[in-house]
Amino acid sequence: NAGVTQTPKFQVLKTGQSMTLQCAQDMNHNSMYWYRQDPGMGLRLIYYSASEGTTDKGEVPNGYNVSRLNKREFSLRLESAAPSQTSVYFCAIIKREYEQYFGPGTRLTVT
């Protein structure tokens, strides 16, 4: 997956629990992204980080927080999980000429 790793691969949470999804790249790319993918909705951008120390909201940021503490890692946190956050979450990086490459994904179920 183009040098992008995500942990965990699967997670089941109860409503109200919190968790952090981790994403790391083994290259030196500036831009990193978090998406969620739901049936019939396509890929929707949650947050992105154009460079270390900066983050910006995407289409669907409510209920999420992010952290870009260094160039290599970009984490996504759910403070109080809700069933509506059941989804597949993908982290992505941009290489040359805006080509975006995705990690393997985290499948999250909130009961």
Added chain:
Amino acid sequence: QKEVEQNSGPLSVPEGAIASLNCTYSDRVSQSFFWYRQYSGKSPELIMSIYSNGDKEDGRFTAQLNKASQYVSLLIRDSQPSDSATYLCAVYGNNRLAFGKGNQVVVIP
């Protein structure tokens, strides 16, 4: 109007035929266009990028871009069962990619 639209329903093609996928976009200033392939349960995989009007060929794939009409298309020649997947169109603008909802392609042996 959605930013990126892929309106066709699931596409079934016989093995060896040409599969044709279309995508329209709303932002006239977009300059970078991409096609991704996504197998069930996997992450999207970049298969084509195109930046200028005209055709771009890569193996059995051809991407076509018409900025005046704001559409991008993808042709898959000599379709193989391994091409059965969902194909996502994406357009870069405002520091992010906007994705269409995808088209499922089923290649029938």
